Amino acid sequence: MDFAPSEKIQTIVAMIKEFVKAELVPLEPEFLVKDFSEMLPVIREKQEMVKKMELWAPNFPVECGGMGLSLLEHGLVSEALGYSPLGHFVFWCQAPDAGNVEILHEHGSAAQKERYLNPLVKGDIRSCFAMTEVDMPGSNPVMLETTAVKDGNDYIINGHKWYTTAADGADFAITMAVTNPEASTYKQASMIIVPTDTPGFNRVRNIPVMGHEGDDYFSHGEILFESCRVPQTNLLGHEGQGFVMAQDRLGPGRIHHCMRWLGICQRAFDLLCQRANERVISPTGTTLGQRQTVQNWIAESASELQAARLMTLNSAWQIDKIGAAKARDSVSMIKFVVANTMNKIVDRALQVHGGLGMTDDTILAFFYRHERAARIYDGADEVHKSSLAKRILKSYRNN
Numbered sequence: 001m002d003f004a005p006s007e008k009i010q011t012i013v014a015m016i017k018e019f020v021k022a023e024l025v026p027l028e029p030e031f032l033v034k035d036f037s038e039m040l041p042v043i044r045e046k047q048e049m050v051k052k053m054e055l056w057a058p059n060f061p062v063e064c065g066g067m068g069l070s071l072l073e074h075g076l077v078s079e080a081l082g083y084s085p086l087g088h089f090v091f092w093c094q095a096p097d098a099g100n101v102e103i104l105h106e107h108g109s110a111a112q113k114e115r116y117l118n119p120l121v122k123g124d125i126r127s128c129f130a131m132t133e134v135d136m137p138g139s140n141p142v143m144l145e146t147t148a149v150k151d152g153n154d155y156i157i158n159g160h161k162w163y164t165t166a167a168d169g170a171d172f173a174i175t176m177a178v179t180n181p182e183a184s185t186y187k188q189a190s191m192i193i194v195p196t197d198t199p200g201f202n203r204v205r206n207i208p209v210m211g212h213e214g215d216d217y218f219s220h221g222e223i224l225f226e227s228c229r230v231p232q233t234n235l236l237g238h239e240g241q242g243f244v245m246a247q248d249r250l251g252p253g254r255i256h257h258c259m260r261w262l263g264i265c266q267r268a269f270d271l272l273c274q275r276a277n278e279r280v281i282s283p284t285g286t287t288l289g290q291r292q293t294v295q296n297w298i299a300e301s302a303s304e305l306q307a308a309r310l311m312t313l314n315s316a317w318q319i320d321k322i323g324a325a326k327a328r329d330s331v332s333m334i335k336f337v338v339a340n341t342m343n344k345i346v347d348r349a350l351q352v353h354g355g356l357g358m359t360d361d362t363i364l365a366f367f368y369r370h371e372r373a374a375r376i377y378d379g380a381d382e383v384h385k386s387s388l389a390k391r392i393l394k395s396y397r398n399n
């Protein structure tokens, strides 16, 4: 086990940390009050700077224009980017595009790569991933109602999805639909590329999440597919391969989230400590940091963050070395451990800020609203714990 970052990665991470603090953190007050689409011109300027620094698309394959970092290297980069909510988008390694790039790279035909993958990696277009349905439990994704029925050379798609993150402004949606209802459970669904301007791809609304509808990239769409016709050449991989591909996508996707959350933990922790030192709470000059409760929060947050970081880097290292399938237990563990660590540290930082923590004068309330979902998406805590426990119990039965 060797997590020692190479000199190259240390330099890259240092450059990114400096960039995030100098160029992105100062944009946050504006970001918190404006629509994201209003921020796009300045974001584009920052993205051009990133391209000039040759730090564009750090985790995308070199052959499509990314830096081709390993998962472990990307873990260190991603923590640095997660320090600001704008980091991943500006450096172009944000969900759900990152997962979609992986699918297209792995399973896309030459024509699909030309039309969708290349412009996606360049940052010319965005994408979204439409799997979860309004009326079906996302925790059991084999229960899908959306269908794609063959008609001539086309598929006709009908279904009702939601939480299609970043659908607003996306060029295409990778859509999970049942193509083979007669097949065995795990072979019924397929992934199909649906351009969002196809008639019948109806974005009903951006769902209000924690009081905020958002817009453009920072939004979650509700999508009604109504006799939405796309050519069969838009099928990704083979029919019935949808769940296998979803697993391929979700493994690395989960660790990507964990890596970003570490950055959020670090940011919240920095704010917690700064406030604890600065906030005077008695006429004799006692600060919040002199109170044992706050000291406990600081010590616990520091150690929990370090544990979460080491677990995440260890999972990344395992995936790099032995592949996502064999690192499955480790990924399940970090998914709920890091999500809960982040929720705890953000909550403590907010509490230390008192009334200020509830305002949008710091980034904490944004993190509090947006990151609660970490314990739900890409597998709720309970689902990961249950499947991990079942695998552990099984290993004891085999002994």
Ligand SMILES: Cc1cc2nc3c(=O)[nH]c(=O)nc-3n(C[C@H](O)[C@H](O)[C@H](O)COP(=O)(O)OP(=O)(O)OC[C@H]3O[C@@H](n4cnc5c(N)ncnc54)[C@H](O)[C@@H]3O)c2cc1C
Pocket: 096, 129, 130, 131, 132, 136, 137, 138, 139, 140, 162, 163, 164, 165, 209, 220, 373, 376, 377, 378, 379, 380, 381, 382, 383, 386
């Ligand atoms: C902010 C956000 C962004 C998202 N982005 C996307 C996206 O881009 N594309 C997409 O397709 N989906 C996306 N999702 C959807 C997400 O993946 C689902 O919400 C998630 O899979 C849970 O499914 P569900 O909401 O249907 O909850 P349900 O499946 O109804 O589960 C509800 C709750 O029941 C409990 N539960 C469920 N199963 C079990 C079990 N086996 N054991 C114990 N407890 C259980 C859990 O506590 C769970 O939270 C997003 C969700 C959020 C909140």
